Amino acid sequence: MTKDAIVVGAGPVGLMLAGELRLGGADVAVYEKLPAPSGESRGVGFTRRAAEIFDQRQLLDRFGEVEWAQGHFGGVRIDFGKLDDNHFSVRGIPQFHTEEILEAWLRELGVTVHRNHEITGFRQNTDEVTVQFTGPDGAGEESARYLVGCDGARSLVRNLAGIDFPGWGATRGMYMADVVGSGVQPRPIGERVEGGMVMAFDLQNGVDRIVIHDENLRPHEDRSTLRFTDIADAWQRMTGESLHQAEVRWISSFTDTTRQASAYRAGRVFLAGDAAHIHMPAGAQGMSVGVQDAVNLGWKLAADITGWAPQGLLDTYHSERHPVGRMLMRNTRAQTRLYLSGAEMEPLRQVMGELVGIPEVARHLAGIVSGLDVRYDMGGATHPLAGLRMPPDQVLRRAGAGRVRIAELLHTGRPVLVVAESGAAGEATARCADGWADRVDVAVGTWDDAAAAGTGLPQSVLLRPDGYVAWAAPGSDSLPAALERWFGRPRSTVRAA
Incomplete structure (x- = not known):
């Protein structure tokens, strides 16, 4: 076995996944059949949630000055400026520029993108996957613990894995x-x-x-x-x-072909991005959901590879992301009908225009197109934020370390326990994570008053590497149970974080 993981496809999803795996300590290689980037850009931006993910990995600033765009649902405008949360997407960023930024990031992390290497087949057993490819030097093979197909709508990896791709054929x-x-x-x-x-x-x-x-x-x-x-x-x-x-x-x-893989995993083979779901383009949702696939899967695969993943963690990739893909299929099909049908749809467009004037409706539709509505099942965590992404612009004041945004705490790609309680209670909460110090960071401080006003922020919060709230207090089960559920058993020997 020569690699921990092989990623097939050097689009934004494959590149993002490779970076996440490397941050988690995995040895990863990317195989891409094209000899050089195509320079083409089917996508020209990304949603708010994708922007937050790039921010979490210190990548958003690399895009330079970006244009924040208003949104719509099937051509019906939504006034994002009237909503409490920030749903504005990024527009005018060609996909090839996103790929350039991500590939430069991979070079910094020491990940090689093998261009002009086309995967021709693979075989897997209980321990590894062996990939066959053709490249500039002829045919070859490489083995890895896992293989991830990020190779687009016509995914060879998906086909060879025997994963069905049901859905609806083209009508327009x-x-x-x-x-x-x-x-x-x-x-x-x-x-x-x-x-x-x-x-x-x-x-x-x-x-x-x-x-x-x-x-x-x-x-x-x-x-x-x-x-x-x-x-x-x-x-x-x-x-x-x-x-x-x-x-x-x-x-x-x-x-408007719309299809979704019936499973996102087959043994040691996984799918992400267009290999897992395709649909009519609508507000850069396809690439953005694919990037979210990558960040959900990356830390979980790396946890398994490096030996601390709890039992069943890899199965949560399908259980969390497949429903998101299913909802993506539904909302893009609805938008296509609303946007592209003829005059017979005009009465419904008018009704929708009236409905988006209702704040609750506007928030619901904005969350669908921005990606901020995703919520995962966190078991016993019952805090209102549990399962949602932690707003990345919330600010923590740390003694002697100044102010830090939540997004900055996630730059390393590690889980973070944020302790915003003072006194003995806060010290006790922080000590709960001692057994996980080799894989969970702890940030102690107080919420910035201006940022926290009226937001109902928790006293303490446990964040997964993808930025989602795994536990929060008050209102959840025990912190050690949540730590073990998501980040494995504690070490008997603890080293400083």
Whole structure:
């Protein structure tokens, strides 16, 4: 066995997963069949939760100045500014730029991306997975304890693992183009026109992203036959504006095909990202949910590899993420019908427009598209925050160490026990984690008054490496039980964190 884990696919999901595994102490390799990054960008941003995840790993600042975008549900605008939590997504970040940032991070962590290496097969037994590949030097094999397919909608890993991919086939198609010098009217969340929908927005450095849904067009599964003239002709027919003079950078097409893997695990093989779920693009949810898959799976696999994972921890990847994928399928199908259907859907659009004016409805729909509504089952933890992500901008004041945001405490990818109680009670809570000092950090302080006002923050909170609340006080079972449930049995010999 030469590796702890092999990740197939060097898109954002595969790269993020490899980084998470390395942070957790695993020896990981990434295999990618393309000889070099394609430079293409089906995704052009990410949701609020994905932004928080990048922040948790000290990666968000690497994107530079970002554009925070308003949101919508199936074309019905939601006023994020009126909501208590921050649901604003990031727009205008080409996917290739996200991949560049993540690959640079992997180089810093010492992870190699093996480009021009195509996986051709694998075999697994109870102890390892052996991967066959072809590369610049010919055919080869490498073994690892685990294999993760992040290799897209047509995942070879999923197919060879025998995992079903049920769902719904294509019923409608869309065209996409990145152009320079288009001179078209901006339509950042799309505009319904007779016969379909058109969208145009500034992507980066004068490049416009053009998206077209023509109700008369058949789903275009074979991208090899698509020409820019098809896209430009459709745009002119639907808007009266001409794109024919524009400089073309990239063209593509996609459909509303919606499928989800029946299982996210088969023995020592796992799936994440598009290999596990595909759908019509809607607000950068696909890549963002895939990144969340990676961060959920990464620390759990690393825990198993390094020997401290409690029994059943790896099974929680499917039990936690499969329902999230199922809800993603439902919400993107609903948005597709609402957004792209014809005039017969207009009464429902009007009703939805009225409903989003109700704060509770707006919060619910915003949570769906931002990813902030995800809640996991944390067993005996009954605090209102249990199972939710801890707001990353909450500030802890530590004696002699200044102010620190929750996101900063998670930079190392380790679990964190935040103790915000003073006196003997706080000291006793902190001591509970002594047996887990080799894998759980402890941060002691008090909540910043300005940040904590009216938020109902817990006295103490146990955070998983993915930023979700595993335990909080008051209102949960015992802290040692929660520590053992998620982070294994305590060590008999304790070393300082």
